[in-house]
Amino acid sequence: MSRFLFVVPPLVGHLNPAVGVAGELARRGHDVAWAGYAEQIRQHAGADAVVFPCPIPEGGLRRTADLKGPAAFQFLWAEFLIPLADLMAPGVAAAIEAFEPDVVVADQQAVAGALVAERYGVPHVTSATTSAELVDPLATLPKVADWVRTRLGELRARIGDPAGTADPRFSPHGVLAFTTRELFGAAEPAHDRVHLVGPVISSRPSTSDFPWELLDPARPTVLVTLGTVNMDAGARFLREAVAALAASADRVQGIVLDPGHTLTDVPDGVLVRAHVPQLDLLGHVAAVVCHGGHNTVCESLWHGVPLVVAPIRDDQPIIAGQVVAAGAGVRVRFGRVTATQLAAAIDTVLDDTAGFRAAAEAVGRSFRAAAGVTAAADLLDHLAVRENIGISAD
Incomplete structure (x- = not known):
């Protein structure tokens, strides 16, 4: 059996698909651990989840309501995702050293997972809970794209392997995209090794007293x-x-x-x-x-x-x-x-x-038909066995 470490941001919409996939891997007999916001992860993955805690930016994800388009995108990265990666990096490193995963599953917006895994030489797969970046939304905004690459390069120098070259949002080992052609559309993904596995829709605990x-x-x-x-x-x-x-x-x-x-x-x-x-x-x-x-x-x-x-x-x-x-x-x-x-x-x-x-x-x-949970777990299973497996686009 293999060991999988899931690295997730403190965003419920990003956590829910990971919980479903992690649960399927656990049912197959694999060991699963988490790195992220411990209280939130245990609330959704279960009180007995193995969690390596990571701090999050004070106040969480705070936005300026009137920012739209490129300005909102830059604000998200500058004020939340980059600081989040810096804060999470020590916890992710501690998780890798203690848990010794065969594969790291890094959410696309928890880039500390990809960069720290790269530094330790552990293969990682990207969990893309939204298909938006798969179509390269910055293709017509080269200055914003350059700004993002520069910030990620600076981040890599701090927490990753300075010699690395892969974009931490798109793992060379594969990207699990939780959508299908019927919603994503006919265009080819802008990145290699993207697999459209379909969304993960699985039961989750609810304390609502709905009438x-x-x-x-x-x-x-x-x-x-x-x-x-x-x-x-x-x-x-x-x-x-x-x-x-x-x-x-x-x-x-x-x-x-x-x-x-x-x-x-x-x-x-x-x-x-x-x-x-x-x-x-x-x-x-x-x-x-x-x-x-x-x-x-x-x-x-x-x-x-x-x-x-x-x-x-x-x-x-x-x-x-x-x-x-x-x-x-x-x-x-x-x-x-x-x-x-x-x-x-x-x-x-x-x-x-x-x-x-x-x-x-x-x-x-x-x-x-895409079988989201099963398809994603199958691909992770194969990667754990053969580190260099390619996950091809649909």
């Missing part, structure tokens, strides 16, 4: 969620969403996720919750309104649920474009959409004649 008895089978249910890291930017959008759902309450039941408790004076007919058991709930909803986070998009499409996507920043505009291109939803402008426009978009995806549900169901079938 299931309030669901009305006579009306289609619409879920509105902006994920867990957009509370700073989402208050206006959530207010418009509540107004849109309240205006349609005679024919639609609305559920709005508000973890930041930003909503007040919510009208009757709209259910607002700080937390919901999202995977369980998706089996009961007819449409999802979201920010275009890869996890929420994939979980919705897995259940054949069409989407209204309002991307905010980072990878979300790319994922939103993929949803629209697949015919599985429509896109609205996050910062400008009104309640009237949002209600119209919801009506559009709920209209069976438009084909959105059929397209969503087709993407969902491709996800299940």
Whole structure:
């Protein structure tokens, strides 16, 4: 049996797929350990998970709400991902020395995993929980691309092998991309050895006391969620969403996720919750309104649920474009959409004649056929046996 070390950032959307793959490897008899934010990892991977703790930037992922495009991308790297890598590097090194993994599975945004593994000569595989960077989003922004390469080169000099040349976001041993052609599209990935294994949709613990008895089978249910890291930017959008759902309450039941408790004076007919058991709930909803986070998009499409996507920043505009291109939803402008426009978009995806549900169901079938957890674990199994295995693109 082999030993696998998972290195993850303190972002739930990046942790969930890794938890599924790690669980499958453990079921096969392999030893699994983690490096990252210990409290969060144990919450999702189990209290008995073997975790080598790594500190995280104070305050976590803090954003400036008005930054978009290249400015938001640079802010993310300069203010969070690069400092995160510096902070995580000692913990990752301690994990490699103590656990002696055969393979390191490094999240694409936890580049300390790739760089420290490189320094120790341990093969690593990239876990790409979003497909956005696989299409080279900086191809038309050469100055930003150069800026990123420079920052990663400086980081390598501090925590990695100064003689290394591989981009730590794209392992030469392979990239596990948790998507399929039906969502990613026909274009070839911009990097070698990318394998589209499909999303990892697996059960996870929930402490939500969701009032299931309030669901009305006579009306289609619409879920509105902006994920867990957009509370700073989402208050206006959530207010418009509540107004849109309240205006349609005679024919639609609305559920709005508000973890930041930003909503007040919510009208009757709209259910607002700080937390919901999202995977369980998706089996009961007819449409999802979201920010275009890869996890929420994939979980919705897995259940054949069409989407209204309002991307905010980072990878979300790319994922939103993929949803629209697949015919599985429509896109609205996050910062400008009104309640009237949002209600119209919801009506559009709920209209069976438009084909959105059929397209969503087709993407969902491709996800299940790709066998995400099994496919990813198979590839890691092979790499542990033969360090130089190539993972080819679909």
